[in-house]
Amino acid sequence: MNETMKFGVVVFPGSNCDFDTFHVLQNVMRQETVFLWHKDSDLQNVDCVILPGGFSCGDYLRSGAFARFSPIMAEVQKFAAAGGLVLGICNGFQILLEAGLLPGAMLRNKNLKFICQHVYIKIDNNKTPFSQAGKKNQVLSIPIAHFDGNYYAPPEMLAELERKKQIVFRYCDENGQLTEEANVNGSLHHIAGVVNEQGNVLGMMPHPERASEKILGSADGQVIFQSIIDYLEKKTDSRKKKAGRITRPVVSPLPPHIGNL
């Protein structure tokens, strides 16, 4: 049984948002966080696995196509099947799609260019462990940075996703309107993030870790991390009601990304 809540950030060769995600979880959200090396087969008892952004394994062929064969992914599969929380951000989302943990596929952005910019997304379903700290239809400002974020699913699959409320985030404008312009990458139904049927695996293209501190222009990304924390806290609390305050790790003043780990 877990003493405290623990997050694991998977490091694939080519991951490049691993440090960023780690930083936000540990130093901003103040949660115990560990790196999980892709060649390992041990999830170190984490409560939530995060697949970070980047270009895992070079992203040759298709984004995320190779990373899913890494040894750690077999463990992530089992973990997810057992109800563990898995969050894929950007490339992490692409990996989850390729691994079949989430439905659909990614196509090249409709303008055939890499797009890095702040976008707005709205919470379409706030009943998931990843969005419950937000309100339904709440508009969040979170950046994207990807080449292949044009979400696609065949018509039946898409209908199913809608029916089962698996679409958690959609691209919108500042006022929450689903305008054509706001859907910068061309995703079907403006899809920016989807959850699996069981509700414990979420993939999203926008980078909440890039929008979790005011100084970076937006702290809206915290909604996602806070949702997970609240969800896990409740789960743990109900298990050990009187365990008291959850212990927090000490925050190191120096950034973790100097030198190496």
Next chain:
Amino acid sequence: MIDDGTLANHTLTRDEYDLIVKLMNREPNLTELGIFSVMWSEHCGYKSSKVYLKKFPTKGKYLIQGPGENAGVLDIGDGLAVVFKIESHNHPSYIEPYQGAATGVGGILRDIFTMGARPIAVLDSLRFGPLNNLKNRSVAEGVVSGISGYGNSIGVPTVGGEVYFHDCYSQNPLVNACCVGLAKKDRLFFARAEGVGNAVIYVGAKTGRDGIHGATMASAEFSKEAEQKRPNVQAGDPFKEKLLLEACLEAMAKDLVIGIQDMGAAGLTCSTTEMAAKAGTGMEINLDLVPQREDGMNPYEIMLSESQERMLIVTGQDKVKPLQEVFNKWDLEAVVIGKVTDDGQLKAYFHDELVIDIPVKAVVDLCPVYRRPVEVPDFMRKLAKFKLPEMPADLDLNQVFLQLIASPDIADKQWIFRQYDHMVQINTIVLPGADAAVLRLKGLKKGLAITLDGNSRYAYLNPKRGGEIAVAEACRNLACVGATPMGVTNCLNFGNPEKPEIMWQFKEAVEGIARACRQFDIPVTGGNVSLYNETEGQAIMPTPVLGIVGLVDDVATIPSAGFVGQRETIILLGENKEELGGSEYLSLVFDEEKGRAPELDFTLEKSVQEVCRQAIKQKLVRTAHDLSEGGLAVALAECSIKSKKGIGFEVKLNDQIRTDALLFGESQSRIILVAKEKNVGKILALARKMKVKARVIGKTGGKKMIIWHKRKKVIEQPVELVRDVWENSIPGYFKV
């Protein structure tokens, strides 16, 4: 023996060859000749530029490492050091825009992490031919996607840069990439092969036949036969580089590295000879052990290949195994290919035969240095005689204003930087599009500001002034985010130095830069020289590009580049003069690139910057923006466009100069500050104290941009419209 043809192919003169024979005490074989050829090329040997580069100041308060290493290093306190350098990749980017630009980024990244720093930012300075031409568009498109393709995947944000368009770059586009890294001050690494008997280890990608003689190619003019040089182009693999980066930093953190050098231009040749020369040692290597991608490579090819994503490491024999373990963890090869010796020679064996035996000192340090003839170009006389055309009575200033806003030199560059991941590593707090990029340092109050600057039109009209202004403007950009300049890197892009006029431009520009750096009391810590930017005898305009790094004491004080609130007061620091020479306006409206480059008074410039910096530190400033291309009208418009809510302005001026010069003139040493009413007095007092002319010129607010001159409304445009023109100009060219 070696004939003239062979020498010409190696861009060596007969005299240089004789010197080689003298230094070696014998005739070199072909491989050895190849080695001298690349190392004594303009690109590696700096034979035309060295005498002038000596004029740069290289000492300063923050300096840890000046020119001579892979990159410059500055001390920013808290045990941290900033490592930075700029590099050109002009020729390869014309031949193969995508790979040329991509490998340019790859190369400059290696220069940074070879010193033990983690790259935290890339900036790019680009020059293309006009976008109304298909070929120019495809070069621009290829270069931008090359930079984005490499930088994005490796996870280093491209946070800023600059781009200009001019016909002189149609056949000679410029691609300069600058990288900034962060290191622990006491854990820097240098390119030295210390310790006789230590192992020499090759790490990274395998060697192929790519890019052989890339350095020599970068040292020659283009001709119609440029096509034939095409096989010289290297292809990059950013994923490999990412692994190499992580593996190198991990090996360094574990203390497994004594000396390290990237293999950039001239590959194995450069890294082996330089590392030995710098340490006063020698090196013995076995070429059969060099990992090879292609079959049947000969010593010449192995030594001169410019395959990407490779490094050379020297370490103790006892550290070899743990070092290999680190590299293997990252799926990379680390192969011992030789050892450090004490005889000052580079000895290489191939199939058990000694094929190279040359004194490293001769290769690295004894490249002939030329003081080439200089001569003021004829056209300078014509340029100077130029008289400003009368301002046509029927000139529609509103139209001119929009025309300037739409000029690709001034218009929105988002089409470019949206393709760059500029946020990864989550440090970028001032995004591309502002005067300077600002990075926070996690856990600290302070931050780093970085900018690239160059205006080739000024440098063409007056190379010395052009050099000075480039430095001044870069510093001014830093001042606008409240930063104090700490150190300089520079990339000098010029034509063929064998032409006395070009050499004159070069000499003047360097003197200008040197003088300005002294004035601002900032050292030059390194840079790069790119000569022979000519095609069929047509040289580019002289294009010195300055990269300056500054320190922001408190990132919480940084003002916005756009207007923030309604009814705030607009203050102008500095003076409006009747200067139109070399302006964007003159070029766009009158098709003239003549006249005098703007004047520059260092005392005034420094004071203006100090007022700006002080006002920001005291949290008095809401918006700050410096005046550059397009002058006052364009600067004000930019503040308006960049305000989130499209806030307009109304400005009233009474200067006794012609209206077009007032609106669009590019006089130096001017900054717009915007403040809340209650702080205006304090800013004006600050300015008075430093003898800077400062005045309130108007207010923010409304939905229109309005400028009055002598009671006449000379500009009136809706913000929406101007923004639309500004945003759609560059993308408009690329819509098929």
Next chain:
Amino acid sequence: MKIRILVSLKPSVLDPQGQAVKNVLHTLGYKSVKDVRQGKFFEIELESLERQEAEKLVPEMANKVLANPIIEKFTWEIIEG
């Protein structure tokens, strides 16, 4: 044995890359171009394999790795040996 696998988007999936190529070709005056679809291909050298084995192996590799069956289809052929 050398085989070639061609992977391309299913007809039901929009192919903006092909469209872009078509547009460029039109701009350059190649008016006879009616439609363009883009795909990728792999030439794979296989060691000492019977034709039969290849017929089992190749589709397996393609389905597992080379193509994403949600959006892509593939064809393959033996081009040597």
Next chain:
Amino acid sequence: MKIRILVSLKPSVLDPQGQAVKNVLHTLGYKSVKDVRQGKFFEIELESLERQEAEKLVPEMANKVLANPIIEKFTWEIIEG
């Protein structure tokens, strides 16, 4: 008429993608894979064209737009009509 143009890197140019595919196939146990090169292809529908005209047109289009002759080579064939 429908034609297919295959564009791939020249043999001496580094092909990280092909290498990566090969490595993954090896990891997955496809040991018989000796080498992989990757390329892209275009299927182009051409309106009412004589074979001869196509033979002039296609290489021209390929050199100008579809392939970068500095690092890439191409082959083409008529697949229909």
